[in-house]
Amino acid sequence: MMETENWQLSNPILGLAVVGATFLLFYIVGFVSNRKSSSAKDLYTGGGNVGAFTNGLAMAATYMSLATFLGITALILQLQVPFIMLWIQLILAIPLITIIYGTSLRRMGAFSPTHFIRDRYGVTASIIAALFMILVSIMYALGQMIGIAITFETLLGIPYLTGLFVFGIIIVGYITIGGMAGATNNAAIQMVIIALMFILPLGAIMKAVGATGWYFPPLFYSDMVPAMLESLPTFFDYQFSPKWYFSIIPALTIGALGLPHLAMRVYTASNLKSARSAMVWFAFILGLVFSATYAMGFVGVYATATQGLVISDGDADKLTIILNLVYNPEWVTALVIAGAISAGLSTLSGNLLAIGALISQDIIATLKPNIPQRLSLRIGFIAIFAGGLVSILLAIQPPAFLVVSILWAFGLAGVTNAPLIIVGVWWKEANKFGAIAASVVGGAIYIIVSPFVFPSIVLTGHGVTDGMGLSGAMLAVPISFILLIVVSYITNRMPGLQSKLTKQSDIELIERIHGWKDIKSYRYNSTVGAGITVVVSAAVAIWALMPWGM
Amino acid sequence: MKAYKKEVQFTIWMTAAFILVGNVGLVFSIFPVDAMLLGFPVMYIVPILMGWFGVFFLTIVAGKIGNRIDDEIDSENDALGVSDEVKDV
Numbered sequence: 195m196m197e198t199e200n201w202q203l204s205n206p207i208l209g210l211a212v213v214g215a216t217f218l219l220f221y222i223v224g225f226v227s228n229r230k231s232s233s234a235k236d237l238y239t240g241g242g243n244v245g246a247f248t249n250g251l252a253m254a255a256t257y258m259s260l261a262t263f264l265g266i267t268a269l270i271l272q273l274q275v276p277f278i279m280l281w282i283q284l285i286l287a288i289p290l291i292t293i294i295y296g297t298s299l300r301r302m303g304a305f306s307p308t309h310f311i312r313d314r315y316g317v318t319a320s321i322i323a324a325l326f327m328i329l330v331s332i333m334y335a336l337g338q339m340i341g342i343a344i345t346f347e348t349l350l351g352i353p354y355l356t357g358l359f360v361f362g363i364i365i366v367g368y369i370t371i372g373g374m375a376g377a378t379n380n381a382a383i384q385m386v387i388i389a390l391m392f393i394l395p396l397g398a399i400m401k402a403v404g405a406t407g408w409y410f411p412p413l414f415y416s417d418m419v420p421a422m423l424e425s426l427p428t429f430f431d432y433q434f435s436p437k438w439y440f441s442i443i444p445a446l447t448i449g450a451l452g453l454p455h456l457a458m459r460v461y462t463a464s465n466l467k468s469a470r471s472a473m474v475w476f477a478f479i480l481g482l483v484f485s486a487t488y489a490m491g492f493v494g495v496y497a498t499a500t501q502g503l504v505i506s507d508g509d510a511d512k513l514t515i516i517l518n519l520v521y522n523p524e525w526v527t528a529l530v531i532a533g534a535i536s537a538g539l540s541t542l543s544g545n546l547l548a549i550g551a552l553i554s555q556d557i558i559a560t561l562k563p564n565i566p567q568r569l570s571l572r573i574g575f576i577a578i579f580a581g582g583l584v585s586i587l588l589a590i591q592p593p594a595f596l597v598v599s600i601l602w603a604f605g606l607a608g609v610t611n612a613p614l615i616i617v618g619v620w621w622k623e624a625n626k627f628g629a630i631a632a633s634v635v636g637g638a639i640y641i642i643v644s645p646f647v648f649p650s651i652v653l654t655g656h657g658v659t660d661g662m663g664l665s666g667a668m669l670a671v672p673i674s675f676i677l678l679i680v681v682s683y684i685t686n687r688m689p690g691l692q693s694k695l696t697k698q699s700d701i702e703l704i705e706r707i708h709g710w711k712d713i714k715s716y717r718y719n720s721t722v723g724a725g726i727t728v729v730v731s732a733a734v735a736i737w738a739l740m741p742w743g744m
Numbered sequence: 745m746k747a748y749k750k751e752v753q754f755t756i757w758m759t760a761a762f763i764l765v766g767n768v769g770l771v772f773s774i775f776p777v778d779a780m781l782l783g784f785p786v787m788y789i790v791p792i793l794m795g796w797f798g799v800f801f802l803t804i805v806a807g808k809i810g811n812r813i814d815d816e817i818d819s820e821n822d823a824l825g826v827s828d829e830v831k832d833v
Binding site: 276289293432438443474484708 | 748751752754755758759762763766767768769770772773774776782783784785787788789791792793795796797799800802803804806807810811814817818821824
C-alpha cells in the first residue's frame with residue numbers, strides 16, 4: 195500500500211478505551227438478554243417476540259455493515275455519483291423481503307431461508323443452497339474483516355496484517371463465546387451508536403469546512419455544490435450507460451432478497467403486523483444513515499477537490515476516519531472508530547451466526563438427524579469460529595475496496611437462493627430438479643464470469659463493475675430463473691420422475707404459508723406468469739451478453 | 745378468489761413501485777434532466793429523496809394493504825366454515 199501520510203490516532207489509549215467500553219456494553223446487554231432465552235429457536239429468532247421498533251433498528255444494524263463507515267465513502271471517492279445511485283436501492287432489501295416472501299416464511303415458522311428450501315425442495319437442494327450461502331456469508335464477513343483491520347491500523351498505527359490477525363481473532367472469539375447472546379437487543383443498540391457516531395461528527399466536519407447546513411448533515415449541504423462544480427465539474431456525471439444502472443436490479447435488488455442473515459430478521463417479529471411495522475422503521479432509519487453517508491462521501495470529495503486534502507488510493511477505505519482526524523478532535527475520532535467497529539461487529543456476528551446455523555442445522559442435522567443436541571451445538575460453535583478464521587485468511591490479500599467482496603456476495607445470493615425462494619413461494623410447479631439446476635448452473639456461471647477465478651473471462655473488463663458482480667448477476671440471475679421454471683415445468687410432465695416428486699405436500703405448503711386453510715388449484719399456479727418471467731429473463735440475459743461499451 | 749387476486753396483484757405492483765422508487769437513477773440515466781432543486785442537481789437529489797422518503801412512504805402503504813389482505817384471506821377462510829381456527833401467531 196502506498197503511504198503518503200500516516201493516518202492514525204496520536205493517542206491510541208483513548209481509542210482503545212472507547213472501543214473496550216463499547217464491547218463491555220454489548221457484553222452486558224448480551225448477558226442480560228441471554229438470561230431470557232432458553233432454546234435454540236430463541237437463539238435464532240429471539241423467541242419470535244421482538245417489538246417492531248427494536249426489530250426495525252436491529253434490521254438496519256444487521257444490514258449496515260462496516261461498509262457504511264468505510265466502504266461506501268471510499269467508492270464515492272473513486273466512482274462518485276454512480277456509486278451513490280447504486281447504493282440508494284439497497285434500502286429496498288427488507289421491504290421487498292417482507293412483501294414478497296417474509297410474511298409467508300414467518301407464517302410457516304421457518305427460521306432461515308434454507309429451512310424453507312428444505313421443506314419445499316428437499317434435502318439435496320437445501321444442502322446445495324446452504325453451501326452457496328456459506329460462501330456468501332464468508333465473502334460478506336471478508337469485507338468486515340478488512341474493515342476491522344483497517345480500523346485498528348488507524349487506531350494503533352500497527353501494520354494491516356498484525357491488526358487483521360490479532361483483532362480478527364479476538365473479535366471472532368468474542369462472537370463465538372458471547373456474541374450469540376442477546377443479538378437483537380445488541381443490534382438495536384448498535385444501530386443507535388452507528389447513527390450517532392456517524393452523523394454528529396459529520397455535522398462537525400461540515401461546520402469546519404464552512405457548510406451552513408451542518409445542523410442536518412444528511413441533506414443540507416447544497417451550499418457546497420457551487421464550489422464542488424467549480425473545482426470538480428464532473429462530480430455529478432452519471433458516467434455509465436442505462437445498462438449499468440439496470441444491472442443494479444438483478445445484482446443488488448434481487449441479490450439482497452437471498453441474503454440469509456437479513457431475511458432471518460423478519461422472522462424475529464412477534465406477528466405479521468409487527469413485521470410490517472418494523473419495515474417502516476427500517477426504511478426511515480436506513481434512509482437517514484444512507485443519506486448521511488452520501489453526504490460524508492460528498493464532503494470527502496469536496497475536501498480533496500477544494501481544501502487540498504490528499505488521500506492516496508490505498509487509504510481510500512479510511513476516508514471517514516481521515517476526515518474526522520483532520521477536522522475533529524481526537525476523542526471524536528475515537529468515538530467514530532468505536533461506531534465503525536460496532537457496525538462491523540453486528541454484521542459479522544450476523545454472518546458468523548448464519549454460518550454456524552447453516553453448517554450445524556442445515557447441513558449436518560439434515561444429513562444426520564440423530565446426533566445429540568450437545569454435539570450439534572458444539573459443531574455450531576466450531577463452525578462460527580472456522581468461518582471467522584477463513585474470512586481472516588482471505589483478508590490477507592484483500593480486493594482493492596472492501597465493499598467489492600460484499601457486493602459480489604449479494605449477486606451470488608441473488609443467483610443461487612433468491613429465485614428458489616421467490617418462485618418457490620409463488621409457483622406450485624417449481625420442483626427440486628428445477629431448484630438444483632438453477633442453483634448449480636446459475637452459481638457456476640456467476641463464479642466463472644467473476645474476475646476472481648478466471649480473470650480473462652469477464653463480461654465488461656471494467657474492474658469494479660465485474661468485481662461487484664453487476665455484470666455477472668445480470669447474466670446469471672435471469673438464467674437461474676429460466677432454469678428453475680423450465681426444468682420444473684418439463685420434469686413435472688415426465689412420467690418416470692413422478693415418484694421422486696412431492697407435488698401434494700408442496701401444494702399444501704404453499705397454500706398454508708399464504709394463510710389459506712383450503713386448497714384451490716387456480717391459486718399460485720399461473721403458467722402465463724411463469725412464461726412471462728422466462729421471456730423477460732431471457733431478454734435480460736441476452737442483453738447482458740451484448741457489449742457493455744465500458 | 746377475490747383475496748387471492750388482490751394478494752397477487754398487490755405483490756406485483758408493490759414490488760414494481762419499490763423497484764422504481766429505489767432506482768430513480770436508472771430513469772434519469774435514460775431521460776437526463778438538466779435542472780437544479782434545493783441547490784443540488786435534480787439528477788442527484790431526487791434519487792436520494794425518493795430512496796429515503798419515497799421508500800418510507802411505500803412501506804407505510806404496503807404495511808396497511810398487506811394487513812388488510814391478511815384480514816380478507818382470514819374472512820374467506822371463515823366463510824369456508826372451517827371449524828378449527830388457525831390464526832397466525
